[in-house]
Amino acid sequence: MRRLLQLGQPQVDQPRRAPHQGGSCMSSLLIAAGAALGALGAEPPKPATGLHDLVQADGKYSTVLSSALNDGRLNLYASHRSHSSHRSHSSHSSHSSGSGSSYRSYTPAPTYTPAPSYTPPSTYVPSTTSATPSTQSLQPTRLTSPSSTGTTRGAGQESSPSAIPLPRSTPAPVQGPKKDPVDLKMLIMRVQAALFSRGYDPGAIDGVMSAETQAALRQFQKDHGLPITGTMTTQSLNFLGVRL
Amino acid sequence: MLPLETKATITGTPSHRLLKVASLAEMAAGRHPYERMALDLRGLPGSVRSPALLALPWGALLTDSGSTQDFARPTISLEGDPNIARPGDVLELDTVRQRAAVRYRRGDKGNVLFATERCNSFCLMCSQPPRDIQDDWRVEQLCSLVELIDEAEPSLAISGGEPTLLGAGLHKVIAKCAQALPATHLHVLSNGRLLSDTRLADLFRGVHPNLSWGVPLYGDHFALHDYVVQSEGAFAQTLRGLYALDAAQQRIEIRVVLVKPSLERLEQIARYITRNLPFVEHVALMGIEPIGFAKAHHQALWADPADYADQLSEATQLLARAGLAVSLYNLPLCTLPRALWPFARQSISGWKNDYLDDCAGCTAKSQCGGFFSWVSPKWTSRAVHPIKEDLACPAY
Secondary structure: OOOOOOOOOOOOOOOOOOOOOHHHHHHHHHHHHHHHHOOOOOOOOOOOOOHHHHHHHHHOOOOOOOOOOOOOOOOOOOOOOOHHHHHHHHHHHHHHHHOOOOOOOOOOOOOOOOOOOOOOOOOOOOOOOOHHHHHHHOHHHHOOOHHHHHHHHHOOOOOOHHHOOOOOOOOOOOOOOOOOHHHHHHHHHHHHHHHHHOOOOOOOOOOOOOHHHHHHHHHHHHHOOOOOOOOOOHHHHHHHOOOO | OOOOEEEEEEEOOOOOOEEEEEOHHHHHHOOOOHHHEEEEOOOOOOOOOOHHHHOOOOOEEEOOOOOOOOOOOOEEEEOOOHHHOOOOOEEEEEOOOOEEEEEEOOOOOOOEEEOOOOOOOOOOOOOOOOOOOOOOHHHHHHHHHHHHOOOOOOEEEEEOOOHHHHOHHHHHHHHHHHHHOOOOEEEEEOOOOHHHOHHHHHOOOOOOOOEEEEEEOOOOOHHHHHHHHOOOOHHHHHHHHHHHHHHOOOEEEEEEEOOHHHHHOHHHHHHHHHHHOOOOOEEEEEOOOOOOHHHHOHHHHOOOHHHHHHHHHHHHHHHHHOOOEEEEEOOOHHHOOHHHHHHEOOOOOHHHOEOOHHHHHOOOHHHOOOEOOOOOHHHOOOOOOOOOOOOOOOOO
16 A cells, blocks of 8 residues: 555554554554444444544545554454354445445445445545455464365354355455455454454464453553553554554 | 584474474564474473464474473474574584484574585685585575575575585575575675676676675785695686676675795785775684694695784775775684784674683683684794783774
8 A cells, every 4th residue: 555644653563552653643543433333332422523534535645644553444343242153244244345444445335234235335436455355454363375264164163154254366246345254263262362462462372262361451551551442442452462 | 513414303294394493473473484493392381382283284293302201293492502592593404314404493693504515615724524425406496495594684694615515506596595585684705707708797786785705805916826725727817707796796705814935925925905805894704613625734724813913904994994994703812913903793693702821811802703612823923912901092
């Protein structure tokens, strides 16, 4: 993706420890605003007057203002709270492209109603960055070869036909990446690993959003001045150094 | 100093020969596929070791030696010092010989991409005597290694053997570094002879944002240089190579190893560099490494720096006056005139920072480059003595 403006942020894969550096503060506000635009309630939007206009004005340039770890990547799992809600995900997949996108060019149609035959509104312009989420955003958890992914799922994961990930080379219909229980489990495991290696106790590293893990996440968010949600918000992932 | 290789018990067949040792931090970062990492289970509390964690498609699991637990993945347990492999390091596994070698060590300042065992020169003091074998397979192996090296690695040397013998293969390795390690400083140690072919030198134009070349020059005259490198025509080729590198906009360091014949003409060599190679960005004057071929040529090579203080001073000042950066390596401070101390550098490699018993009471020890780990009295200057003054306010 193009980065026309960089606000002095190192691009390396590092947690930003200081929560209120100019760049990361701005970018987190923008992410929050983007989430608000995406009509998602998971990342609590910060009340900021004028930001909406700013983001819209910025939108036509299709640039990313800073380069936090997961900028431009789609966090499908930001609102995930516990393991028990797994089964509902597959039925949501048809309109998952409306969840938590930070695309600048994406403006939801006012008359949007979730329907199985959902087609993206015409204002949805896949910018240069839009190809990234479908391929790259899932890459780290996709790094497993197909055969070994099978093995992983065999190890104690309910497998429903809809959970089988599509090969990424298949030209998927324009509905964006799907939530996927295997990806979710992998992401939770990496968040648990990150919490553990930073001295928090997420319990067993097993890919289950347990009470312990949520508590550790909440404590981490509290210690870093982040909104305390106990969920894997993009901001928390950035601070944890977990790449989406 | 930790060894680079050890016996290991390797069960199963790891999916890759090269594996990155991964703690949970590497797992969280998700920069490498699981298949290319070995999860370090040593010291990981049982409470976090879930079956789901162990069932991930790890290339291998690094376990405590003597561990009897049964794992579904290939396992490695290392003999000896457990610190031989730490998270972030890259291990090469030899399942046949049951050995593991460290190919990259996180935090070590002397990591080398070893390009080839072959060389087209046979320098009198070669520390790494060449072998004439076909080892082009190293190109692919290095590309694979580069993928596993930390993005934040400050510097890597590319050495051998003579790396340019890989031809376009060397370009491939450096281009791979440009892609995977764009922020890492690469320093290629080459005799520059093959770069006299400008087509080869031109390959490296703009290939990596932070690339430099270290090229040795042992004489101001062909007879001297060709004698030291034991190869006829080498001087002319190296000079053409230096000019070709400059034409390809490469950064160049000239290295002069202080062997006796070169030390005798050091002032003339320095003048030759200032007049003919003013574009070089750094000149390194380096003490001999008493290993390899050097051991067989003690008589021809050894010169006590204490006997050549004038030559060293003249040459160093001449280069400095010409505006070239000069550094002295592998020369203990006590063997150098005080005026040269600002030019003396502490070596960056672990095997070069050893000290003698004499050094115990020396007040300059913390600033001194010390000795090679394999130094012997034969290769030690008689000027070596502990410096007793208070250096809180340096003399220079």
